[in-house]
Amino acid sequence: MGIKQIAKLANVSIGTIDRVLHKRGGVSKDTEERVLKIIKETGYQKNMTASRLKLASVKKIEIAILIPLTRNKWNYWKLPKKGILKAVKELTELGVKASFYQFSDSESFSTQSEEIFSKNYDAIITVTFFKDLSNALLARANKKKIPVVFLDTEIPLKKDAFFIRQNSHVAGRVAGRLLHGLIGTKGSYFVVNIINERGVHANTIQRELGFRSFFVEKNEKVNIKTINHAIKDTKFRATKEMKAWFKEDGLKGIFVTNSKAHLLPTILNDYNIKNTFIVGFDLNKRNLEQLDDDKISFLINQQPEYQGYAAIKGLFNYLTRQDDSGLSLDIPVEIIVKEHLTSQ
Structure with missing residues (x-):
């Protein structure tokens, strides 16, 4: 129902309806109450798109x-x-x-x-x-x-x-569930926080907490190491400690808490590290290339x-x-x- 029909029912002009709708005054109290009552009873709603088109210019x-x-x-x-x-x-x-x-x-x-x-x-x-x-x-x-x-x-x-x-804590829990399904309780887990000049971001912390909470709530006693690593010139350079960790026997699950998961496969390949599964975030071109090449197991899309x-x-x-x-x-x-x- 449009304002023409409202005007007809109220036995007033379209201009009067317009003044009531926009609270411009110049309408008697009785007329205003009658118009508002009809608007309420008919469920009339102003066409916001049409109004916005008029105002846009x-x-x-x-x-x-x-x-x-x-x-x-x-x-x-x-x-x-x-x-x-x-x-x-x-x-x-x-x-x-x-x-x-x-x-x-x-x-x-x-x-x-x-x-x-x-x-x-x-x-x-x-x-x-x-x-x-x-x-x-x-x-x-x-x-x-x-x-x-x-x-x-x-x-x-x-x-x-x-x-x-996206709820970062929930996303971290999902990453834990995905890696747990691949390597169980006998492998090693690594949370890799790749840090830029702005330092550790809040969602990085939330994701790691969510990841760890998955194992706590399942009462799974697994070995989880955290790697906070600053990158230079977009290159990931492994420290001696990291090389030793990565060379441990058994399956390894790596959770990269941001969109830089594509940096990890090169390091793993350089040191001939096998039996490794990676979960990361975001569908940038490099991540998708590594996913397609089976070097990243899962990507979490936060749209x-x-x-x-x-x-x-x-x-x-x-x-x-x-x-x-x-x-x-x-x-x-x-x-x-x-x-x-x-x-x-």
């Missing part, structure tokens, strides 16, 4: 995106960006625009945040790489009534926040492209309909095996 919905700097074409953060751009393209006619800001460290995160708040953005999409700065950004946005969506990782913050992410896409769509619904149901999403743990590649 004069009032844009501008969203600021603050994400890590992407230095190469295989960088993880290019995937959320791809999803964001896809959603923005779909909503362009409705006046949605996105502006990208990138950071490489806490200082540039802070600088870019200041730049964002110096402008009149309607919403912000970012990540929780720096807890104190994330709290500061969220508090400032709340004061200005600007919704903020955090991608990739959820951490405890001082204020309630929207998160679109970063969809995270970015869902954030834009969710914010659009929130800003136009006050519907926040799409702003807190738990991305399912999707397990990718070699057969997925041949089936596509």
